[in-house]
Amino acid sequence: MIMNIWKQIKKKEFSQLYLLYGTESFLIHETIQLLIKSVLNEDEKDFNLSTYDLEETPIEVALEDAETFPFMGERKLIILQNPVFLTSEKTKEKVEHNLSKLEEFLNDPAPYSIVVFSAPYEKLDERKKITKELKRKAENAEAKKMVDQDLRNWIKERVKSNHVEIEEQAIDRMVAIAGSNLFVLTNEIDKMSLYVGDGNRIHLDTVEKLVSKTLEQNIFELVDKVVHRKTEEALRIYYDLLKQNEEPIKILALLAGQFRLIYQVKEMARKGYGQQQIAGSIKQHPYRVKIAAGQANLFSEYELKQMMLFFAEADYQMKTGGLNKTMIIEMILFKLNTLSQKK
Incomplete structure (x- = not known):
């Protein structure tokens, strides 16, 4: 589950490889932002943070970067977006990827680099050798639409990160009014947190007063x-x-x-x-x-x-x-x- 990965990252327990896949783009985005914040200092980002779109760039170019020593820091963070070779989706290939190079890297990843595969696809092609290998070697989680208890837990975590609390009835009412879109809920939670102030609680009447109706x-x-x-x-x-x-x-x-x-x-x-x-x-x-x-x-x-x-x-x-x-x-x-x- 993706929230388990968040807990590990917050404890500074990093894996060398991450595979984040699924259609809930907010969760993938939040995980990447949390990694950036936890792995790199502000003055390291210009030198040790790289993002590659694999629909435009061959995988071997990105891996060459991952195998290069970091500059002014201990670690590099490499974000690989749209690894279309992990799916069976029909797309017009703009580049060819040397997947044997990727297999070599997975077997012996650079110890000073953290590589994140961001795959915004509903499903990965489990029949492909490279997909199986990556899922086996990487810390992976599916980012899917949250419902029921998972959504409630996410709301509580988001509220807690804002240094406030929220009552159960307020959670129910907020979801009823604002829906389950995580971008929308984040804005509403942040707005209410600012309103009640650090150390205070979001009550049902806070939701009724502040949450915008969809x-x-x-x-x-x-x-x-x-x-x-x-x-x-x-x-x-x-x-x-x-x-x-x-x-x-x-x-x-x-x-x-x-x-x-x-x-x-x-x-x-x-x-x-x-x-x-x-x-x-x-x-x-x-x-x-x-x-x-x-x-x-x-x-x-x-x-x-x-x-x-x-x-x-x-x-x-x-x-x-x-x-x-x-x-x-x-x-x-x-x-x-x-x-x-x-x-």
Whole structure:
């Protein structure tokens, strides 16, 4: 796990080789920044920090740098970005890589250099010899989208690094409002940490006061108004989103997605799944599943199925230009409100 690597780096326990791969670019970026900060002093960075894009530079050029003694310091840090030869992705090769040179280096890495492979790919090609060898020799971790407890742990670590604390309810609410994008969460955590000051705690009311609502959170509140048959308030939120230049087709997609979640939760609960099981199965934060479960109790299975049909029809109309896009969502909000329960 990537957070284990962070702990080692903070203790100054460095490996000579690192392989960071996955689609959560924030985690890869943060790990590299932590290495730079921990391995090199400010006056060493100009001489002993190198970054190579392996889509532009042959691997042997970067390795030659890694095998050169550091200047004015004990270690060199070499960052190798986009090692496309580790994947099976189809790309137009701009350069040829001497992978036998890389194999030699992996067998006998320069003791004064730390080499980091930054591979922003969903999967590595485990069939390739070089991939197997690198994973065997390097300290490696997958940077993937965080959910559930991993996300909570990351938030706590980020808060702790800012010398403040955060209560559990505040974590739930922040994720509900801001989502799980780590770039967004970092900005919100840093903002709240500055607001409460060193040694203090981020409370639920701090989150309510300071965290910016995402489009998804506005949709979440819109759905809540629809669930409780408050059409006028739902329309007000919708018109506010239009004033913010949000596209009706995007609003429709998120609205449909939220009701699809409610339907999924109701169906899985009916089959005997608990909320934690549901959250793990559909890869949603437990807080969102908990809210959806409460909303699902306000609808029959028939109503939710009808809603899915409404959204499918609205999507078709919006994409074929049959009606004014703004009016389509207005109509669907009225339909959701007036839908009578049938069993």
